[in-house]
Amino acid sequence: MSLEKTVYIGTFIHCQSLTELDIVDNGAVGVDEQGKIAFVHRDRHATSLEQGWKSAKIVDSLKHGFFFPGFIDTHIHASQYPNAGVFGKSTLLDWLNTYTFPLESSFNALDKAARIYNRVVARTLSHGTTTACYYATVHVPATILLADICHSKGQRAFVGRVCMDRLSPEWYRDESVEAAMDATKKCIEHIENIDPDFHLITPIITPRFAPSCTDECLIAQGRLVQETGLPCQTHISENKAECQLVQEMFPESKSYTEVYDSTGLLTNRTILAHAVHLTPEERALIKLRQAKISHCPASNTALTSGTAKVRTLLNEGLTVGLGTDISGGYTSSLLAEAREAIFVSRHNAMTEGDGAKLSVEEALYLATRGGAKVVGLEDRIGGFEVGKDWDAQMVMLNPVGKDEDLDQSVGLVDVFGGESWSEKVEKWVYTGDDRNTMAVWVKGRLVHDRERVRS
Amino acid sequence: MSLEKTVYIGTFIHCQSLTELDIVDNGAVGVDEQGKIAFVHRDRHATSLEQGWKSAKIVDSLKHGFFFPGFIDTHIHASQYPNAGVFGKSTLLDWLNTYTFPLESSFNALDKAARIYNRVVARTLSHGTTTACYYATVHVPATILLADICHSKGQRAFVGRVCMDRLSPEWYRDESVEAAMDATKKCIEHIENIDPDFHLITPIITPRFAPSCTDECLIAQGRLVQETGLPCQTHISENKAECQLVQEMFPESKSYTEVYDSTGLLTNRTILAHAVHLTPEERALIKLRQAKISHCPASNTALTSGTAKVRTLLNEGLTVGLGTDISGGYTSSLLAEAREAIFVSRHNAMTEGDGAKLSVEEALYLATRGGAKVVGLEDRIGGFEVGKDWDAQMVMLNPVGKDEDLDQSVGLVDVFGGESWSEKVEKWVYTGDDRNTMAVWVKGRLVHDRERVRS
Structure with missing residues (x-):
């Protein structure tokens, strides 16, 4: 055109x-x-x-x-948009069961998906978000629809079908590893058809998070990441109970980060959302693999997950962008998220000293050039x-x-x-x-x- | 009418x-x-x-x-509105000198005051603020003008001329205790003229904060509070350096709270803004005197002042409302401030446990009925x-x-x-x-x- x-x-x-x-x-x-x-x-x-x-x-x-x-939202669950602002006093694991899974599972109804996805893309565009890394749901037709909507409205997007074969209720998960991989490949093929060179829309391999996937499922997705060279997005170390759960579910892994690394999911095209409770060893491994971090301050505060130590991440040379994390986060505006990043950094400064403070300039950097690096497009946008x-x-x-x-x-x-x-x-x-x-x-x-x- | x-x-x-x-x-x-x-x-x-x-x-x-x-904003500096969102990485004491005193001192120009005060009253009304506790500046004509604007636009307001005879630059302070008291009385008289029964506008005695006033000035204002029975508003225990300064400036006082109590300024019509670092003894004294607290979470985060322990204040039976604290706070919306109160409570919960969390309902209570109690109008509004x-x-x-x-x-x-x-x-x-x-x-x-x- x-x-x-x-x-x-x-x-x-x-x-x-x-x-x-x-x-x-x-x-x-x-x-x-x-x-x-x-x-x-x-x-x-x-x-x-x-x-x-x-x-x-x-x-x-x-x-x-x-x-x-334009702003680059490096972590947003498009399907959770109707729940923006609705989470009561919940924390991550009960929030998933109470609010998130029931909503996401309803995306088997394509007319509902259309109404919500049309709105979230129009809304984020109106907030100046020119690039978004979307989590959809497990459903192929609805995920394809989200890619089509981004393509037709002209938003640059990474669109991922959520892959998950355990932890969630039986009525909302992939039935098997094979079924999961088939479904993900169908979504990738569709995007290859509508945008062969991924000029605007890029498929992104999206294991929900380690506890949602069996070892076999993680390994199969890791293989797909390695074979295709496609980007990957998932969650890491958001909440202490989640970290504990990962330790229990993956007793042979030295750390949460190692779960992803050992299954081929930790590459220089991997976007890790949250990264609140990482150990120094995990940060070193993430840096070694050149994986990227999406900082989601509004969500981390809303769900009482903790405060990500962004100054430490930056000082150690990690690549950081911002994510609204709808609907753990309440806002679809990356401008509001930049303010939340500054505010969370103030809370860090209260205990760690003034060095932790992010300036307005730094928050805007994360929202633009930082995000561009996170999505691997620093030569094209930001x-x-x-x-x-x-x-x-x-x-x-x-x-x-x-x-x-x-x-x-x-x-x-x-x-x-x-x-x-x-x-x-x-x-x-x-x-x-x-x-x-x-x-x-x-x-x-x-x-x-x-x-x-x-x- | x-x-x-x-x-x-x-x-x-x-x-x-x-x-x-x-x-x-x-x-x-x-x-x-x-x-x-x-x-x-x-x-x-x-x-x-x-x-x-x-x-x-x-x-x-x-x-x-x-x-x-309608929302009740229990702490807002109307004169600082043009600085909303502008504070860099400053904290309270350098923020006053860098941003606040230069702006406030310019309110000797009445046309400038008119433009700003008209805007702030229109703006807060548009946010649903039906009652506001305003700090003006030291200037009598501009303070009178703010009262007139509130009266004519129909906003319920407590309007205070800021009283301060030290600490600030020489070009922005009251010249003497006598001059300060005369100026404050002129503002009170004006409001008595335009609204004799204080149906809508109430004068409020406003010593900026203890370090801004000499002992004689605090005592004179305390006497006026006792003689008139009028409400009083000031700041307390916002920032650690400020608390340290108060200790140095008032070596004979056992605490910051006692500075106000010993000068007659701590009554059941006194509104204390911030209350971030109060000791248990101070909270007990405030409760004994039935003084009220204005919680200003956006400001406390923006200026890295700390996190007020609202759950503790409520559990101990203190009366708490919300304040936007323009322009320590960035927003003139009490709805946004309610969200900030919830978020600050989440940060408290990260260290103190879930009990610290404020719900949406509790934040709205503080914004309405809590505020009504803070301004002593719980029988009329909220x-x-x-x-x-x-x-x-x-x-x-x-x-x-x-x-x-x-x-x-x-x-x-x-x-x-x-x-x-x-x-x-x-x-x-x-x-x-x-x-x-x-x-x-x-x-x-x-x-x-x-x-x-x-x-």
Whole structure:
């Protein structure tokens, strides 16, 4: 699909490093017909020197707006979206039985799956999520449908059929290892059919978590990971009772991480969600295998799982991104999740000292460049550089005039004048929401637009 | 001012006790010309038995809506609103110097004060805050203006001129104890003029916090509290460095709490914000004096102050409400603050055990009935009973249809059907925002209305 050549002009903000934002006040970015960034100018007037861009479309971020890379949600259960915010006082293992399995099992009804998946993709796009790593359910038709919906709405996605052959109720699990592998392969084949080069949609092998899979099932999935070279996603060390359970269920493994490693599931394309209670030895093994970590602070707090030690993970050289973990987490917004990451880091700082604190800049790095590394696409997304895809959002803040009526449609970020761009970004992270995300592009394609949505 | 008699019909939810919601699915509440609740029926058809209500106006919460008591924000610095979300990695004492004093001191410009105060009152009303305990600044004209704005917009408010004669920069403090007391009395007199019986606006004596006031200043304010019987608000035990500072500055006092008690500032109308690091002896003294506590979880996390032990406070019989503490806290929404209270309680539970967890119901209790007790108005607001004022909000959630486009204007709470009212309330607390608050009333007067705002 060929797009209209477009020059984006105005303010561009992205992460230069873990700790620093690069803020360009009056720049220009040219995006070609394939949705790739053809040029980046720190002074928009330099655009006139570019050959063949005179008649390109112009999109302006305007005075109180800026372009920011799209968010990358490295861990989200699309099927659990209807339960967002509903978990009472439960913790992981009882939460699964009380809330999660009954909901997920209902995805054998395809009309229900359609309603929920259409909503969760539209919703996450409206939050500026340009890439999502989705867990679906065990069901093949519904998982295929989720891939189709992402493809048609234009969201970059990793779509995984959940594989699980024990622990859960009999009415919600794979019937055998063979049946599980057949089902997973069917989902992979479908995605190969609709998007042969995985330009937008990539299948991802998804063993729910170690306790949900027999040894044979883990081994079979590990073999598939090794044979196909496909990415893999699962959970690790979220909750202490879960860690204890893994120890009991896998007495021959030295650690939770080793369960995955010994079954071929720990590769440089593996995304491990949570990583709250890892031992130093486990972290060293994860680093050795170059596996990635999805930090899910809202979920970890909501389910009282614990606080992941993100500063330690980063200091040790591990790769970390953010995940909303719907519906362990309550929010489908990665902007809200960035705030939760900062807040969890404050709780770590209360016991470990100030070094544990994540800054706004660091949280935004995790939400963009960190996530890009977690999904193995750091050469294509996460920032504004020539050759990368235009996966971006246009953010608009709200200047407060004199004697002006409140306009709730423009959101909660009130700008009074005099704020620096850094302060405006802080305000966005803390008080912003989907109302500030005016438009979203993936690979240059406009996939969400508030003006249209409101009309 | 006489109002139109109105019968509210539909779903009513309020807190029956700390742990239980009372949910009436098809009820009716009659509100008289003075804004008082004249009758409450659990079956709306019982309204026909009421004499003289046949021609009353009808307001229906509709199928996915419900009436809920207005929120009571027991601690908010109106003047700091432009800094909401801006605090970097600072903690209390450097935050005051870097962010707070420079902003507050600028309120000598009345046009600036007008722009900010108009916005903060409109904004908090839009979040369903029907009562707010405001800190203004040291300036008399701006403080008077805040009282006028609350009065004219119809928000129930406690408005305090901040009193402080040391610690802060010379360019932002009271020049002497006499000047401070004169200034505070002028603000009290103004409120007595515009609202003689304090029906809506009440002056509140507001020593910033112990380190900001000389002994003489604290004593003079304590005398004023004792003479007038007016309420008082201040900060206590927010941050460890602050506690240490108080110990050094008041070497003769046994504790931070005793500084207030020995100067006459600790009464049953005193609101103490934060209370993070109180000793058991201090809690006992606060209980003895029947002073109240404003819990400000978002602020305590943002500034890494610590986690207030709310379960302990409640178990010991102390009275607790919630405060947004703009701009130590980032949000002006008490709904968001309720979620933060739940989350901070989860962090307490990680070290203290499950007993520390606050439920959604408990957080909502703190936001309504708890707050009502904190401000000493538990006989007039906080729930739906005959004789109370109609301080209420109408909340609307968003049913997700089939193949429906996303409508961001209705907010983020997606209801898929089958949710119980309890689950809908959970979803509201976790994923709701100002878009769900369709209308707000104080003393029966409509003070915010989304339909009007959007038109």
